[in-house]
Amino acid sequence: MEFYRSHVLVCGGTGCTSSGSQTLIDEFEKCLKEANLDKEVKVVRTGCFGLCALGPIVIVYPEGAFYSMVKKEDVKEIVDEHLIKGRIVKRLLYHDTVEAGTDNVKSLNQVDFYKKQMRIALRNCGVIDPENIEEYIAMDGYTALAKVLTEMTPEQVIDELKRSGLRGRGGGGFPTGLKWEFAKNAPGDKKYVACNADEGDPGAFMDRSILEGDPHSVIEAMAIAGYTIGADQGYIYIRAEYPIAVKRLRIAIEQAREYGLLGKNIFGTGFNFDLDIRLGAGAFVCGEETALITSIEGHRGEPRPRPPFPAVKGLFGKPTLLNNVETYANITTIINRGADWFASIGTEKSKGTKVFALGGKITNTGLVEIPMGTTLREIVEEIGGGIPNGKKFKAAQTGGPSGGCIPAELIDVPIDYDSLTSIGSMMGSGGLIIMDEDNCMVDIAKFFLEFTVDESCGKCTPCRIGTKRLYELLEKITEGKGTLEDIDRIEKLCLSIKQGSLCGLGQTAPNPVLSTLRYFKDEYIAHVVDKKCPAGVCKALSNYEIIPEKCRGCGICAKNCPVGAISGQVKNPYHIDTEKCIKCGVCMTKCPFKAIVK
Amino acid sequence: MKSISELQKIREKVLSEVNLRQDRQDGIRIVVGMATCGIAAGARPVMQEFISEISKRNLLNVKVIQTGCIGMCRLEPIVEVYVPGQEKVTYVKMTPDKVARIVSEHIVNGKVVDEYTVGAQS
Numbered sequence: 125m126e127f128y129r130s131h132v133l134v135c136g137g138t139g140c141t142s143s144g145s146q147t148l149i150d151e152f153e154k155c156l157k158e159a160n161l162d163k164e165v166k167v168v169r170t171g172c173f174g175l176c177a178l179g180p181i182v183i184v185y186p187e188g189a190f191y192s193m194v195k196k197e198d199v200k201e202i203v204d205e206h207l208i209k210g211r212i213v214k215r216l217l218y219h220d221t222v223e224a225g226t227d228n229v230k231s232l233n234q235v236d237f238y239k240k241q242m243r244i245a246l247r248n249c250g251v252i253d254p255e256n257i258e259e260y261i262a263m264d265g266y267t268a269l270a271k272v273l274t275e276m277t278p279e280q281v282i283d284e285l286k287r288s289g290l291r292g293r294g295g296g297g298f299p300t301g302l303k304w305e306f307a308k309n310a311p312g313d314k315k316y317v318a319c320n321a322d323e324g325d326p327g328a329f330m331d332r333s334i335l336e337g338d339p340h341s342v343i344e345a346m347a348i349a350g351y352t353i354g355a356d357q358g359y360i361y362i363r364a365e366y367p368i369a370v371k372r373l374r375i376a377i378e379q380a381r382e383y384g385l386l387g388k389n390i391f392g393t394g395f396n397f398d399l400d401i402r403l404g405a406g407a408f409v410c411g412e413e414t415a416l417i418t419s420i421e422g423h424r425g426e427p428r429p430r431p432p433f434p435a436v437k438g439l440f441g442k443p444t445l446l447n448n449v450e451t452y453a454n455i456t457t458i459i460n461r462g463a464d465w466f467a468s469i470g471t472e473k474s475k476g477t478k479v480f481a482l483g484g485k486i487t488n489t490g491l492v493e494i495p496m497g498t499t500l501r502e503i504v505e506e507i508g509g510g511i512p513n514g515k516k517f518k519a520a521q522t523g524g525p526s527g528g529c530i531p532a533e534l535i536d537v538p539i540d541y542d543s544l545t546s547i548g549s550m551m552g553s554g555g556l557i558i559m560d561e562d563n564c565m566v567d568i569a570k571f572f573l574e575f576t577v578d579e580s581c582g583k584c585t586p587c588r589i590g591t592k593r594l595y596e597l598l599e600k601i602t603e604g605k606g607t608l609e610d611i612d613r614i615e616k617l618c619l620s621i622k623q624g625s626l627c628g629l630g631q632t633a634p635n636p637v638l639s640t641l642r643y644f645k646d647e648y649i650a651h652v653v654d655k656k657c658p659a660g661v662c663k664a665l666s667n668y669e670i671i672p673e674k675c676r677g678c679g680i681c682a683k684n685c686p687v688g689a690i691s692g693q694v695k696n697p698y699h700i701d702t703e704k705c706i707k708c709g710v711c712m713t714k715c716p717f718k719a720i721v722k
Numbered sequence: 723m724k725s726i727s728e729l730q731k732i733r734e735k736v737l738s739e740v741n742l743r744q745d746r747q748d749g750i751r752i753v754v755g756m757a758t759c760g761i762a763a764g765a766r767p768v769m770q771e772f773i774s775e776i777s778k779r780n781l782l783n784v785k786v787i788q789t790g791c792i793g794m795c796r797l798e799p800i801v802e803v804y805v806p807g808q809e810k811v812t813y814v815k816m817t818p819d820k821v822a823r824i825v826s827e828h829i830v831n832g833k834v835v836d837e838y839t840v841g842a843q844s
Contacts, residue, residue: 208761209756261729263740
């Protein structure tokens with residue numbers, strides 16, 4: 125192995141790749157060659173660093189210089205200044221890594237975004253090259269599998285997981301040790317291990333990032349699962365819309381086979397295990413376990429009633445252990461560092477950490493991993509860097525279309541499975557969308573419901589027709605045609621959908637509506653009674669007006685109005701014809717005197 | 723993979739490389755002055771020699787870092803060695819053939835090579 129004095133780590137996650145990190149890698153390699161440094165400096169493409177808002181991100185070690193929003197033109201400067209002369213290019217550093225008022229560069233662990241984070245599932249993301257199995261091995265990779273195969277019985281593995289308190293990270297929060305025990309004790313000569321990588325929540329991308337940044341952590345954990353329950357075959361069900369993750373997973377499986385870490389007689393113990401990938405077409409319902417299993421079997425992805433649970437009768441009618449990507453990513457660390465260590469992190473009933481995809485109206489959009497029990501305030505104000513443009517925090521939506529919202533007054537609630545459920549939200553797979561005062565809660569509920577209407581598989585009536593009718597009622601309200609009886613009808617319909625639906629998709633579909641109704645009923649009433657949208661989002665309810673005292677009569681609004689709804693004489697206040705107005709808002713953005721209001 | 727010792731071997735081989743990416747403050751730092759003056763006086767071959775010497779001996783806790791002008795341009799190439807808890811040692815007028823001795827005596831065995839230091843040479 126060559127010794128390189130410096131490593132240039134370029135983020136190769138989906139976010140940074142789409143903002144051009146591949147051209148940076150090419151440019152680095154070109155410039156390094158020109159400077160004759162290609163034998164001294166190594167360029168590594170890694171997984172996601174988490175701070176996606178500032179991509180593409182480049183970290184140069186050993187200094188640990190964190191460069192953000194790097195452009196192709198900047199590469200030569202980094203090579204000339206930093207790599208040849210050892211002078212860090214301060215203007216490209218992430219502003220938070222430079223101590224205020226001085227020139228000192230802080231360690232990454234001191235930066236607000238990373239300070240409160242604790243990386244277990246994401247431990248190798250942004251550190252290793254995901255396409256090189258040896259780097260994973262160097263970070264203690266496959267030692268957990270070796271330990272399990274040579275020193276532990278399946279019962280001991282299950283006991284370790286139970287004591288660790290790990291719960292399913294896909295959303296349900298079912299105790300993982302218990303699930304493994306059910307699958308192990310289910311009678312059957314053939315069993316399967318499966319991984320749910322069909323991450324469907326809009327806004328959630330932690331599973332994708334784990335597979336892109338550290339695919340071997342999932343492969344190793346699935347092999348451990350195979351040994352524990354007595355399976356020799358595993359399937360990873362991943363959506364075809366994740367091409368980078370699929371590609372890296374394929375490379376990783378290939379390399380694991382090459383090194384004899386998958387296949388026959390692993391570590392000479394006689395244990396056989398192999399993995400295959402199954403691509404999904406990107407249907408939300410296929411994240412539901414029975415639909416996922418049906419889809420792997422080659423049928424149309426539709427759920428079936430439970431019981432029998434997959435642990436008893438799953439893939440091809442055989443006992444099947446199905447876990448989510450992030451759950452698997454925690455397993456090897458638990459085996460290596462012990463259940464007691466893992467159980468010391470988090471709250472009483474929720475142990476360990478959880479990865480959240482932070483999105484919406486927040487400064488540091490990206491991926492964060494926090495210990496359970498961290499408050500929403502810490503996530504929003506410290507890690508997330510607050511709400512941009514000086515706006516006020518209004519609510520956070522967790523769990524995507526199956527979850528609910530957390531209003532501003534509950535911002536100090538600790539994030540764990542049970543406290544989120546108790547306030548009518550849920551952990552979900554970890555999408556965390558932050559909303560400010562410009563978001564209309566009725567509109568948000570409508571948005572998520574539109575998603576479930578589209579994604580309902582149509583097998584059962586409450587979900588197929590119920591969500592559609594519910595959507596229509598919300599549409600009526602946002603158009604200003606709703607009545608108070610409609611709100612009662614919505615509540616009733618939500619309950620029927622929840623009780624009558626076959627699978628998790630329908631049972632949780634009304635959650636966004638119910639939780640916004642619970643915390644923001646006044647907004648619904650404002651839409652229905654006052655015919656006003658307090659946030660000014662619902663177009664049918666907002667009227668644009670010109671304040672005569674502020675209008676100088678410049679006429680810019682009239683010139684820009686696409687439908688000719690504004691009229692007036694120069695130097696006199698103009699007027700908007702509300703009949704003609706299509707509420708596009710162009711006039712308001714164009715007015716130099718801020719004389720137009722909603 | 724037939725045995726755990728095979729896994730261990732790969733792990734040790736690659737660790738020295740990946741280790742560079744840990745935010746660790748406890749290792750020995752070898753800082754080479756690489757401003758125009760240093761480069762002109764021949765700092766690059768010196769640094770390359772350090773790199774190859776360190777990889778030969780598989781020293782995990784040593785980092786080779788470049789820096790700008792140290793100030794005594796007439797004594798370039800200058801190399802400063804920081805061992806945690808000790809005062810820094812400055813070697814001046816370095817050449818590639820002095821490197822092996824510094825690594826074996828100072829870096830590995832903790833004995834400063836007095837005759838190469840700024841005190842002896844200036």
